[in-house]
Amino acid sequence: MRTRAIAVLLVMIAALAFTPSFEAMPAGIGSAGDGGCSCHGGANTDTTLIVTGLPESFNASETYAFTLTVVNDDLPRSEPDAGRYGGYRILVTEGVVNAVPESAGQVMDAGLTHTAEANTVRTWDFEWTAPGDDEATAEFTIYGNAVSGGDGPGGDEWNVVNLLVPGLNAGAMAPSAPPLIILMTALLLAVGLIVLGTMWVFYRRSPETFTMGAFWAYLKPWLTTTDHKEVGIMYFLYGFLFFLVGGLLALIFRIQLSVPENDFLTYDQYNSFFTLHGTTMIFLAAMPMIAGFMNYVLPLQIGAKDLAFPRINALGLWMLVFSTPLIYTGIWTGEGADITWVMYPPYSSLNEFGEYGNNPGTTAFIAGMVMLGASSTLSGVNFITTVFTMRAPGVTWWRIPLFSWSVFVSVFMLFVSLPAFIVGVAFLLFDHTIGTTFYTFGGDPILFQHLFWF
Structure with a gap:
């Protein structure tokens, strides 16, 4: 007991000695x-x-x-x-x-x-x-x-x-806010608008019996559907959501350009947001909205009950959805892709010698692009097969409506060209992940441009 008391006393003395008053x-x-x-x-x-x-x-x-x-x-x-x-x-x-x-x-x-x-x-x-x-x-x-x-x-x-x-010659100081906060706010607002719009449609059907449980029971079949109309609507809503996001990205880097010497965005943030804007508008907004019209209208115009492969149709939608986190992942870590939507080597294929072209956000971005290509390929196979095999009796090639003809021709051209695009982007991903040299250190950067624009 005496030893313990002495130890406690010494600790108290030390605490008093080293604690600032x-x-x-x-x-x-x-x-x-x-x-x-x-x-x-x-x-x-x-x-x-x-x-x-x-x-x-x-x-x-x-x-x-x-x-x-x-x-x-x-x-x-x-x-x-x-x-x-x-x-x-x-x-x-x-x-x-x-x-x-x-x-x-x-x-x-x-x-x-x-x-x-x-x-x-x-x-x-x-x-x-x-x-x-x-x-x-x-x-x-x-x-x-x-x-x-x-x-x-x-x-x-x-x-x-x-x-x-x-200072007297300091650059103009524009009102500023963290760009990531603005982007996250826009994402939440866009998602919120779509969810509230969907909830309003459900509420108007039966205002007296509306509950959140009933709303989830209404929403769940949409998330698991293979019906071409419902998949088409979800394609369109997804594209509209990212149309808003892409517009906001454009607004963010135009704020940066609004006044000279603005520091709203850093150099790296500007390049990343510019890259995401182009990718979002083309691959996540325009193409899904076009695919939505195709899914909804094409089977109706040729008299088909659905697309030839309904589950593959839904798989193409959800591959598109799950590619989005890969494309945007670098933003949350401060290492967003800055290689523009065309991804030209040699900058985009730099290995350990690249300060930005090889960051994890760029690698995830390229992986997301590969998944987008796979989604589009599945959709192309589906539309072509549907037009060939599921036309109603009497709907000959000469009686197919003009919209369906345009869908068939454009999807056929896309199906022919996409494999080259996917191979080119896959080579780029291999340069990043397993150390191949398709486009650098003996490879040919121009090869990617041939494959990309094929």
């Missing part, structure tokens, strides 16, 4: 305050920070005087009152900030903070020396704490203000 905070705060004065709780709107004197734009290397005032008239004073009133921490990305007088501030962990002398007031004066580059933009992050006067952190209330001061 709250008395250190009146003398300033370092990087622990970069996310706010969390020892006093979260930011409090009762505390207002007033910054006056900073310019709307700065001249290079010029010095500007400004004042920070912390206002909180409702904060009660502690008992006993140690005479402490306020503190601050200022972080700036460009230029140098100094306290006036110098004894009212000190640099701690790359930020300016108060001293014990400056802890007795709530108004401080500063001088900011602007950077020598007037094309830069200075970002100020200013934390201010209204202190109740006691020794501990209890009762204090703080807040933060962020300010941007551009």
Whole structure:
């Protein structure tokens, strides 16, 4: 027992020796305050920070005087009152900030903070020396704490203000938001619109008996159907969904181009979003919507009950659906494909020598394209077989409607050309995954263009 008591006592002494005291905070705060004065709780709107004197734009290397005032008239004073009133921490990305007088501030962990002398007031004066580059933009992050006067952190209330001061020749700053958040919001909105539209159609059939369980029972057969009309409708809805997504991708990189020197997108993000826009509009929007019309109309016009291979028809739809995560997967990891929708080597086929052309997002993108090609091939076989073998009696070749003729001819041409396309993209995938050299290091990059445009 005595040994255990001595060990506990030693641990307590060590903890007291190495635990920082709250008395250190009146003398300033370092990087622990970069996310706010969390020892006093979260930011409090009762505390207002007033910054006056900073310019709307700065001249290079010029010095500007400004004042920070912390206002909180409702904060009660502690008992006993140690005479402490306020503190601050200022972080700036460009230029140098100094306290006036110098004894009212000190640099701690790359930020300016108060001293014990400056802890007795709530108004401080500063001088900011602007950077020598007037094309830069200075970002100020200013934390201010209204202190109740006691020794501990209890009762204090703080807040933060962020300010941007551009140089006279700084580029225009467009309103910005993380591009991925915009993309995810659009995806959710597009899916939500389709789900709500489907729910509204079901609700109008019987408003009195509508329940979510009944709605799922209505939706489940659609997800497992092989009927050509229902598959055609789902093709069209899928294409419409990604028509919205592709339009948003176009909007995102046009925001980047809207003003000079815009930093809404990085170079890599711009290339990735441009690649996904082209791929989405062609392979995930236009082709599925066309396939939807084909599925719905062709059997009706030639008098067929369904397509020749209903399950293969549904398989083609779901292969299209499951190729989408592969195409978009790199966006979530920051390694989206940036090889454009035509995927031209040698950049797209770089192995370990490629910084971006060989990232995991690009490899997944190419795998998704192979799956898209397989989906289109299955659909082509289905339509051709249907036209040849399932026309109703009396529907001769000369009596087939013009739309069905156009479907038959276009699908036949697609079926003839797709194998070359799939082989070309598969070779590209092999260059990425198993180290072949079809298009690089002795291979021929022009070969891919011949196969792609065959």
